[in-house]
Amino acid sequence: xxxxxxxxxxxxxxxxxxxxxxxxxxxxxxxxxxxxxxxxxxxxxxxxxxxxxxxxxxxxxxxxxxxxxxxxxxxxxxxxxxxxxxxxxxxxxxxxxxxxxxxxxxxxxxxxxxxxxxxxxxxxxxxxxxxxxxxxxxxxxxxxxxxxxxxxxxxxxxxxxxxxxxxxxxxxxxxxxxxxxxxxxxxxxxxxxxxxxxxxxxxxxxxxxxxxxxxx
Amino acid sequence: xxxxxxxxxxxxxxxxxxxxxxxxxxxxxxxxxxxxxxxxxxxxxxxxxxxxxxxxxxxxxxxxxxxxxxxxxxxxxxxxxxxxxxxxxxxxxxxxxxxxxxxxxxxxxxxxxxxxxxxxxxxxxxxxxxxxxxxxxxxxxxxxxxxxxxxxxxxxxxxxxxxxxxxxxxxxxxxxxxxxxxxxxxxxxxxxxxxxxxxxxxxxxxxxxxxx
Amino acid sequence: xxxxxxxxxxxxxxxxxxxxxxxxxxxxxxxxxxxxxxxxxxxxxxxxxxxxxxxxxxxxxxxxxxxxxxxxxxxxxxxxxxxxxxxxxxxxxxxxxxxxxxxxxxxxxxxxxxxxxxxxxxxxxxxxxxxxxxxxxxxxxxxxxxxxxxxxxxxxxxxxxxxxxxxxxxxxxxxxxxxxxxxxxxxxxxxxxxxxxxxxxxxxxxxxxxxxxxxxxxxxxxxxxxxxxxxxxxxxxxxxxxxxxxxxxxxxxxxxxxxxxxxxxxxxxxxxxxxxxxxx
Numbered sequence: 001x002x003x004x005x006x007x008x009x010x011x012x013x014x015x016x017x018x019x020x021x022x023x024x025x026x027x028x029x030x031x032x033x034x035x036x037x038x039x040x041x042x043x044x045x046x047x048x049x050x051x052x053x054x055x056x057x058x059x060x061x062x063x064x065x066x067x068x069x070x071x072x073x074x075x076x077x078x079x080x081x082x083x084x085x086x087x088x089x090x091x092x093x094x095x096x097x098x099x100x101x102x103x104x105x106x107x108x109x110x111x112x113x114x115x116x117x118x119x120x121x122x123x124x125x126x127x128x129x130x131x132x133x134x135x136x137x138x139x140x141x142x143x144x145x146x147x148x149x150x151x152x153x154x155x156x157x158x159x160x161x162x163x164x165x166x167x168x169x170x171x172x173x174x175x176x177x178x179x180x181x182x183x184x185x186x187x188x189x190x191x192x193x194x195x196x197x198x199x200x201x202x203x204x205x206x207x208x209x210x211x212x213x214x215x216x
Numbered sequence: 217x218x219x220x221x222x223x224x225x226x227x228x229x230x231x232x233x234x235x236x237x238x239x240x241x242x243x244x245x246x247x248x249x250x251x252x253x254x255x256x257x258x259x260x261x262x263x264x265x266x267x268x269x270x271x272x273x274x275x276x277x278x279x280x281x282x283x284x285x286x287x288x289x290x291x292x293x294x295x296x297x298x299x300x301x302x303x304x305x306x307x308x309x310x311x312x313x314x315x316x317x318x319x320x321x322x323x324x325x326x327x328x329x330x331x332x333x334x335x336x337x338x339x340x341x342x343x344x345x346x347x348x349x350x351x352x353x354x355x356x357x358x359x360x361x362x363x364x365x366x367x368x369x370x371x372x373x374x375x376x377x378x379x380x381x382x383x384x385x386x387x388x389x390x391x392x393x394x395x396x397x398x399x400x401x402x403x404x405x406x407x408x409x410x411x412x413x414x415x416x417x418x419x420x421x422x423x424x425x426x427x428x
Numbered sequence: 429x430x431x432x433x434x435x436x437x438x439x440x441x442x443x444x445x446x447x448x449x450x451x452x453x454x455x456x457x458x459x460x461x462x463x464x465x466x467x468x469x470x471x472x473x474x475x476x477x478x479x480x481x482x483x484x485x486x487x488x489x490x491x492x493x494x495x496x497x498x499x500x501x502x503x504x505x506x507x508x509x510x511x512x513x514x515x516x517x518x519x520x521x522x523x524x525x526x527x528x529x530x531x532x533x534x535x536x537x538x539x540x541x542x543x544x545x546x547x548x549x550x551x552x553x554x555x556x557x558x559x560x561x562x563x564x565x566x567x568x569x570x571x572x573x574x575x576x577x578x579x580x581x582x583x584x585x586x587x588x589x590x591x592x593x594x595x596x597x598x599x600x601x602x603x604x605x606x607x608x609x610x611x612x613x614x615x616x617x618x619x620x621x622x623x624x625x626x627x628x629x630x631x632x633x634x635x636x637x638x639x640x641x642x643x644x645x646x647x648x649x650x651x652x653x654x655x656x657x658x659x660x661x662x663x664x665x666x667x668x669x670x671x672x673x674x675x676x677x678x679x680x681x682x683x684x685x686x687x688x689x690x691x692x693x694x695x696x697x698x699x700x701x702x703x704x705x706x707x708x
Binding site for chain 1: 447504534561584614615618634635638639
Binding site for chain 2: 019024025044048052106107108144190201
């Protein structure tokens with residue numbers, strides 16, 4: 001076992017630190033009140049996350065997106081820098097409203113970029129797929145295609161809240177059927193979730209057994 | 217004037233930008249594309265600088281707690297010490313985050329804690345399965361059966377030992393679940409486009425931080 | 429009657445302390461890790477299509493990979509990314525890697541690349557690691573329009589000076605989009621695939637995302653790797669047993685364990701309510 005071999009190097013120290021912090025987090029499941037071990041690990045990770053954010057998010061991207069452009073002679077880059085610095089007026093009580101301008105830019109660009117592409121990829125392309133029913137000689141495939149078509153249409157009607165079942169009673173059979181179909185979908189998603197989460201726990205146990213203790 | 221500057225100007229900016237970004241995607245016009253690309257880059261630069269606001273805010277809150285000696289203030293002090301260590305070591309070395317000490321801390325301090333916190337979710341999921349997957353109504357039976365089929369389909373040993381089961385799981389995923397998935401894809405996109413139209417007409421104030 | 433604090437076998441089963449289940453879970457996981465059974469696994473069509481599509485690409489094709497190996501889901505995402513990158517390098521497909529979701533992905537990616545056999549691939553010509561770029565979907569759109577838009581790679585090199593970007597200038601020049609970033613596959617599809625003529629994509633999805641990805645399969649999504657389970661099947665296809673295959677017995681255990689719990693509690697609940705003369 002490497003950790004008990006007497007060798008002290010950065011890997012052995014690291015394995016011990018990682019194992020101890022792992023156990024500190026696991027104390028959460030024992031449900032101790034005022035769990036100082038968990039709080040210690042939690043404050044460590046918050047500090048670490050803030051630290052690497054400053055380095056890898058701010059500094060690296062400021063270097064790449066701002067400084068590099070300025071060095072190339074693109075001095076118009078000073079405009080978004082000024083707009084971005086307006087955000088820091090958030091800390092000046094009388095001038096907080098100035099921070100809304102860069103927030104408006106960030107929010108509207110993000111929504112615009114997402115919505116314009118969603119209109120194409122998620123609405124138009126999917127509507128084409130829904131409205132194009134391909135029938136073939138294979139009856140099983142035809143039945144499946146019809147079920148997919150109906151499931152899609154029923155789901156859209158169910159979530160289209162402009163049509164209220166209390167006012168438009170004719171859609172009640174559709175929304176009731178859609179409810180049951182939705183449960184198939186949610187059941188399928190739920191059934192797939194567990195393995196993705198279980199592997200995270202398996203990974204930590206694998207670390208403790210194989211890397212830290214050196215068993216196996 | 218004050219209300220115009222505080223509310224209407226940001227809303228107007230958001231509205232104009234949405235229009236430009238939208239039109240650029242559907243109209244092939246070079247000056248529009250150049251303008252839209254520039255605005256997108258400006259937004260990314262603003263977002264990069266916005267990160268500092270969050271960091272400063274978090275630090276100020278912790279410093280305030282330490283000054284007032286609120287309960288567990290020493291953990292907040294430790295958090296700030298860790299923060300400073302990560303920042304200092306992150307800037308050492310030729311490029312950002314390249315120094316061996318920074319890499320060591322990311323591998324043996326940050327990664328174990330972050331991955332173990334998310335590993336705890338496995339315990340909660342087991343408890344959730346135990347408590348919620350109980351037959352009560354017709355809908356719960358459908359939910360339960362669907363979840364069981366997909367769990368069996370996903371289980372590696374079922375595929376290996378009982379390959380005949382796989383087509384059933386595949387059918388649930390390929391037919392009803394996919395049909396609903398398609399419907400949900402369409403409806404979420406309609407919601408997103410509707411939200412952007414509200415912003416275009418300056419009806420959506422939350423996006424500029426105005427909460428009535 | 430079923431009481432929370434009641435005695436009796438059915439009450440005990442239906443009001444079990446979850447910590448007992450957790451202990452059984454941990455013991456079972458430890459056993460499967462220390463004594464793997466090596467049960468056979470079957471390859472599903474989504475993984476097979478994923479593998480076959482990459483196999484069909486000629487050497488010299490260019491792939492853009494959004495690979496976000498978060499620390500939070502490291503044990504899930506590392507094997508998936510390992511399988512993908514090893515296959516791309518084996519096929520001599522040129523790779524441009526970018527992270528857009530979490531900055532710690534940049535550090536984890538460095539660790540990943542130390543485990544990949546790159547053959548005679550040369551950095552800058554055959555593969556480039558851009559690292560983490562802030563901006564999420566807006567950055568995706570800007571990157572697709574100009575692949576050198578982030579200016580520098582993860583090591584401080586100017587992208588416009590790297591030979592790979594002489595032939596890959598926009599997303600139009602890309603042959604394959606690989607999405608290995610969880611829920612971001614939809615953003616990748618919206619910003620990288622659909623606006624550029626439905627560029628072919630392969631998606632590494634978590635198990636819960638499969639019903640959402642399927643509407644886009646087989647166009648433009650050519651194949652889907654279903655999380656760690658798909659990664660194990662991929663390792664079997666590559667005949668390269670790795671991290672994912674080592675975890676399969678544990679996943680089989682947790683699935684079987686949960687199914688047993690659900691079946692037992694429902695049998696006890698239904699029989700108890702039947703004895704009390706109540707409906708379901």
